[in-house]
Amino acid sequence: MNFIFKLFNAIKSGMKHLFMRRLTFRYPNQKLRFYGDGYQYDPKEGVGVAGYRGRHILYLEKCTGCSLCFMMCKGISQAIQMINLPEKDVSINKKSNFPQIDYAKCVYCGFCVDICPFKALFETNEYEIVSYDKESLLFTPEQLAIKPKYKGTYEIQYGKRGAYHG
């Protein structure tokens, strides 16, 4: 009898969920809202600013080409390469060396942001980096300098009929 009672309880629990809202997040139509503008780091205080760790943004006018990010990434995922941009001659970057990031390798740990002492490299909310070939995943410094336009409005809401993305 206990067996049947428990089985009935299980069926009741399952049936109850026919009237609950679906949690599914329908990705291409809905996009998640993130807190803040992406992960940033304050080298003076030594503390980061909370945010999503997505695609990087590189401030070309601040980058000195010190290749600290390259040194850091060498031991993690080897995604960052320093490349030379002769046409970009910024006064603080004499050799005009800039990081170039291979998103096929990047693990988005953000330690390159932590190590940068000039606030030149931050991370942003954008995470939709897809392409048909590997070459397109290689982001040159100019591409990294573009501010991404990510707009997400959905987050988990808690209602009477369960949780949903809204």
Next chain:
Amino acid sequence: MSETPEIKQQLPEREKKIADNIAIKLGKDVLGIEIKPKRIKVKIKYKCIKKAANYFKTELNLDHIVSVSGVDYPNDNEIEVVYHAGTYERKDLRDLLIALAYRIPRENPKTQTLIDIWPSIEYDERETHEMLGVFFEGHPKLEKLFLPEDWNDKPPLRKDFKNPGR
């Protein structure tokens, strides 16, 4: 960074008492004892490893092995084998880990298995065997554990084994 916190200054009484007992019991086989809060490292001669292990098992109720690690010291031409033993049975000693360390020559790293004293040591000894080439005499199944069956190189955790590509 350099300032020493207060825990270092006060002598860990309990650990000191246990260490003294060990020193008395094992006598001249003990080469040295390092004491830190909650950690004791006993360095012994490798001939008397069974005696020391038996003592730990029976007197201190160290009923399981947490880890068996091998550290390669090519400069001294020795391999150090470290057993970390802990206890579940004695509640007052649960935070205590006693390390049993001995050094064996690097060319002929032969030692005795402790599987009859601590059955939980089986896979740790197998791993140490394949990673550092330490041979545990009397182990029932000293085979490859993680490495491929056809591995025919130096034991990989020895210092003279270089990671490919480095």
Next chain:
Amino acid sequence: MSEIRTFPDFLKRLIIVLGGLLFLAIIIFGVLIYTVPAISNFNNILLESFSNPIVMLNYLDSLGVGINSLFFKIVIFPGYTWAALIAAEIIWFERKFLGKMQMRVGPLYAGLIGGILQPLADVVKLLSKEMISPGRSDKLIFYSIPLLINAIGAALLVVLPVSEGWLIMRSDVSILIVFAVIGFAPISVLLAGWASNSKFPFIGGLRGLHQMIAFEIPMLMAALSVVLLSGSLDLVNIVQAQSSIWFIVLMPIGAIVFFIALLAELERIPFDIPEAESEIVVGYITEYSSMAFGNIQLGTYIRFYALSGIFTTLFLGGWYGPQFLPARFEIINQIEWFTLKTLLVMVIIIILRGVNPRFRIDLLLRFGWSRLLVLAILNLFIAIMILQMGWFPFLGGI
């Protein structure tokens, strides 16, 4: 032709190939239409029948494949095509329903309404796959099993009375035919496991054999009590005996026994032990790929429909609607009532799949032989008692 590198390239290639095929088809068809008179005749009728369906029907009747012919009944309705359509859509419904129960959406993109064309997409996918068989398998048996499983499901449809007048074949012993056909299922499962010449399928085949044999006997006993009450082996007569009161009301235990045995016969969760995927991969289906796998799935779901229909026939009053309903429900005719009830049984089976884990084979066999058989015999006694006490004078038939 150029190399395909990007998605637009692929689309271009697709259009070229499809366009070429279409062009060829038009040319060939055009040539044929004016050369072969029979086809041109058919073509005229085809054109006419667009405006007047009766012309079409008459033409089909003249060919012997009209709506009242045996051919139509076997092939279209209530035969194979109908069952396959229900099977395909019940697969879709099952996924959608379980999706809702699990707080997700299920199939979404194929078709306009909630991915209703998903089964079709799956078939297309399976058709485009390569058919592989294990090296030392018995090829003849290996490839005949999908057809056999399909045939077992389809053979049950022959005697399934969807309505009083509209059924493929009426036999005096149709319930025996049903059990004779069901008896083939364990053999097909065992053969599939054996012919694959692989360990997991073989274990799955043996499990299937054990399970199906263990549950066939309680199933037969439960059906026997129905036969006793209705006094006939004919499924049509059995349904007619339930015109005033359904047998599920008279013999709830029998209905439960039959239902549980049904679950085991169908290998549905909680009794999908021969296909237990985390234990023995997928059991006897493991080595099947492509449309061979698709055929097994189709056959299983057709059997699912057919056996649910038989449960409806035996216990839920077949094509009769509930008596207490007001008169306006009379317009729902017999076939619709039957389909509705069958679908209800299927939905209940799907609900059980959503909330239950899998049983273990030894527990299941013990349950089948010791509990279910006892209950079935008890139910038989109840049936005899009902008959002897004469509470329901219309029962007992003869």
Next chain:
Amino acid sequence: MSELTISVGPQHPGSGHFRLIVKLDGDKIVEVIPDPGYVHRGEEKIAEYRNYIQNIPHFERPAIHDSSNILFAYVQAVEDLMNLKIPERGQYIRVIMAELNRIIAHLYYFAIYGIFVGHSTMFMWPMGDREHFIDLAQMISGQRVGFAFLIPGGVRNDIPEGMMTRVNDACNYFEKRLTEYERIFMNNPIFEKRAKGIGKLSKEDAIKLGVVGPTLRASGVKADIRKDEPYAVYDKLDFDIPVSKDCDSWARAWVHIEEMRQSMSIIKQALKDMPSGPVKLNLRGQIRAPPGEAFSRAEASRGAVSFYLVSNGGMNPYRIRLITPSFRNLIAIPHILKGLLLADIPPAFWSLDYWPVEADR
């Protein structure tokens, strides 16, 4: 007696990157030989080539959905050598992340447990409910799976505002969900039939084999590093350790459910008690551990994870030994599976929460 030898894994739905060589007599298991190593990456060797910061994303790879806990032990080993005293707020945030991670890993456990016994609903529900906690962790750390959030000296950033309400919402919702889990899965009579009394590991055997984590606690030993050797601020928080005396597969699942309840209470308490202040020491320059050795432990979701760190004062560690809970529970697999039926492998094997990547390292 003729035996049938079958390989459960590595290409088997019920194994993961791992192989069990199972010898059967009829349907009965005569012998089980575990064969790990399919995902061995030599983490210990690679760590010798990287500095202390570069090792962080690397060391969370063995247990990717339990990353904060495994890093907890690592950063403690480094801090132990460097004699660092972590700001209290940083410690609280560490605890919050660790407990969020514990819930995430436990929900993963239930999802796989569900699909292993053929319960598809129990696969989908925990996977869906995991989303709430992944969202919370992502709000704090900025990543959804590999957080790389704990570093020597503290945590990488402060928690954002508005965490409190979101955590409360998620926890209140999840409390209700846990009762549903119990109804549909834990107390489901068929699951009870399959898991109760299966895969017994007695208290004596558990101690002898040195198993850890929920496996140990389900065998009746009330041992948890968070209580036995309180690290961070666990001694200031009020929580309980669920212990079961049933010693079987069902008890292990039950311990997981109760631990999730405790974790939620810890998160709520930690958020409430958290003092203000810095979250991280400002360590300038390269992190270098002075010569010496340290052995640190932390309670990960599957049990005690330990780091044995030997430093010679260089940029990179001289030797790191990582002992993961799955590796220590590996010895229990042949022990509990012996004498069971073939059909008992999924519920009994998965109840140990054996994670091949974590064991192989």
